[in-house]
Amino acid sequence: MRDESNIADQVSAILTDLDELKTAQLVGHSQVKVTEYASDAISVTSTTTGYTSEAFANCTVTAGSILPGNTLITHCVPEVYTSGGVLIDNKTDGRSVNVTVIETDSDNTNAFQINIYHTSTGGETIPAETYTVKFHIYSTATLTLTTQGGVYGSNA
């Protein structure tokens, strides 16, 4: 049978552990630990209809560990280059190539699609083009990325 002194020692040890745990907490009231995950670069070749061309790439995001009832929060930033190596950054008004991101969520899995839409500005024909696409996914969870390129009208 333990006497009171032993119990006090054990509780004191627990107290020490609690202090260490508090010190180790990266996550506080207003702070989180965010990690960026970058996919491999993949190539997608657009289909053209003359005055427009379109291409897309998909990325499925799977969390390594997430508690039941929690929602995986992620943010996707697209990185897209033309075949000439020019970054499409959407900074310039009136540019003819637009990159947009669509997100769909399903429980612990997020799926993103990067869409590349090239439109004619002066009546010129838009040729098919091969783009280089990377997904940058930000999250507090440990993630695995699976990417796939594609073109509209096929599963290539």
Added chain:
Amino acid sequence: MDRTPSDLAEIIATADRDLNELKELQIFGGDALIVNEYGAQLSNDASATYQLTLTPSSELGVLPSSLMLKWTNTQIAGQASANYTVFQVYRDDGVFEWRITGGRVNDFDTFISLQYLGEATVNLVRVS
């Protein structure tokens, strides 16, 4: 030194307080996250372009959770319209950037709302 029941009660009370502090720290173990929000009103100039940046305050980073444009229309019901475009801009320096173009067309006051997790500095600059 012998500990009295009073000493034990004090130690247990301290442990209980520490446990409650730990529970407070576990924002992902609770039912809600603490989300920061930045809000600002945009100009009613239809030709305006804005640069919105979200810069993390530390190496822990920051996570955007939503970016919304909100409108109020109290003048002409059913006749107001607005046309804005929001683009995310790729950057490799850890800063999140969006470009917001377009503007108010009829009787709207436009507000932007950026929600994010973590500590960061938000800047909204009209660039054109």
